Amino acid sequence: MSMNNQGRPTDTGETAPITPDFESYSGHKGLRLAEPLIHEIGNAESSGVDVPDCGDFDMALGGLQRSGKMGIPGLPEPDAVRHYTRLSRKNYGIDMGLFPLGSCTMKHNPRLNEKMARLPGFADIHPLQPVSSVQGALALMEELSHWIMTLTGMPAVALSPKAGAHGELCGIMAIRTALEARGDARQVILVPDSAHGTNPATATFCGYSVKSIPGKADGRVDLEALKSALDDTVAGVMITNPNTCGLFEHEIRDIADAIHDAGAFFYCDGANFTAIMGKARPGDLGVDAMHLNLHKTFSTPHGGGGPGSGPVVFSAALADHAPIPYVMDVGGALTMKEWKDGEADSTLGRMTAFHGQMGMYVRALSYMLSHGSDGLKQAAEDAVLSANYLLASLKDVMSASFDGPCMHEALFDDRFLKDTGVTTLDFAKAMIDEGFHPMTMYFPLVVQGAMLIEPTESESKGNLDQFIRSMRGLALEAKAGKVERFKGAPFYAPLRRLDETQAARKPILRYIPPE
């Protein structure tokens, strides 16, 4: 045999210390690459494109031409590609791991949805094309509308609103239009104290004053307090169901009856529809208007990954006031109802320039069709099961805010951290070191130091167990007084604890070049 001893060694060598006592010359840490701002690495003089000298020419700008530098960074193509690829590797998204952000419903975005949305008949069309050339796209909108109305048990839907808060605006504008049509000048919107912050913001934006309804000790709306606040000044009531404590408002029918008896309308915030999809229909619960977040419940990307989409469903009482445009079937040909036709037309008008987020409609309908009605129901059941598995696995070491099972999200507060010196913020930062996106913290405001965890139906039991191991481990360490790993967290993130206070007090909103 020949003895070749020049090859590459395969043993691991001497064991290195866990924490190196040197800094690299480059500032990189192995595959964790330090990345400056694009303005700091590029300049307009060194772009990857050679533009020929334009020679002598007559300036036609009348002395208004730019005199200083434009300040636009220029980079050769490989450097530009590397810059954005390096940044993307620092990102954490649902494609990286569990994203338990309560009230945000970060569920998996199935790749089938993406494939459908890229079909040229959906992806390469323009909103100003003649409707005769986009009949397939309009048919998809019709079918999506049908699924949404069936799932919610409501007779009308407006697809155009662009996100949840825009959907709220649409619903409250329809309520105002309906009240104006009957000559009623009601001025108040009631909102429970556990509401999403967008609810009072929406009501205020629509010109209403907002009154808060206190919750009961069990985390639900106080029906008696609501009844005593209802009078002929109340235009509507905005309630989320399941609510932001992750609880089903089981008195919802009585709440709806009380609202209607007072001559007001019932707006339901549908942000948490994922928990009741296929199980309960808002139309049966007495709801007059509700938005759906396609980007939550129906798995279209969000959180920086894609635009939102917030279709709004309406009861018969509000259907005539829904916004334009919408798809109409005229003798077998689909067309868009685009204009308000005179005074007899009761629509609230138009909320968007065109018809809404076509790409999200394709993705949402793909999710619906690939699951089927039975699959959607199971998705809701699995989302609730996952949250209850978390709740049951954590409530002996953390403090669950309310007794009993939850819906699709589990709410904890900071009582279990009392006297440990660890805050909810510290705990959330320690979750980053564990490789998880932190849960929603300090919301809802009705409990102190809230931690709202929503695992969704996407996670396997193995993934949930891994998350539970980290949560339990951290909770026990905090109680045992080991505060260092919390106070300094995150240790393993690209950047350590950021000064959020200073960032909010003195925000730097643009790049300022060095002098």
Place this chain on the structure above:
Amino acid sequence: MIKFTEEHEWLLVDGDTVTVGITDYAQKALGDVVFVELPEVGASFGKDEDAAVVESVKAASDVFAPISGEIMDVNGALEDDPSLVNSAAMDAGWFFKMKASDMSEMDAMMDETGYNDFVAGLE
């Protein structure tokens, strides 16, 4: 004379001029204050109407007009340096001064001992 409300606001009463701020307990519960929105001088409020907004790293909260009356002065320093609410809640971190239209509205409010007992009962 200083009075306190259950909404964690303090009122320093000098004749019919009342200086209003939030208590030390409130600023601790809010966390680092990052923004304060003050009412217009000359605006009138009814008792318990929203008069100002205080925003911390955790949440935004309304500051109520604890009595009815007219805004005489506002603490403009808070707009440049909202951290005064944290560092001097009971002093330089005052929000606004009101001209009270009904002094009897303050009769039922707590004094300092009463408020301290009230806060102790919350914990």
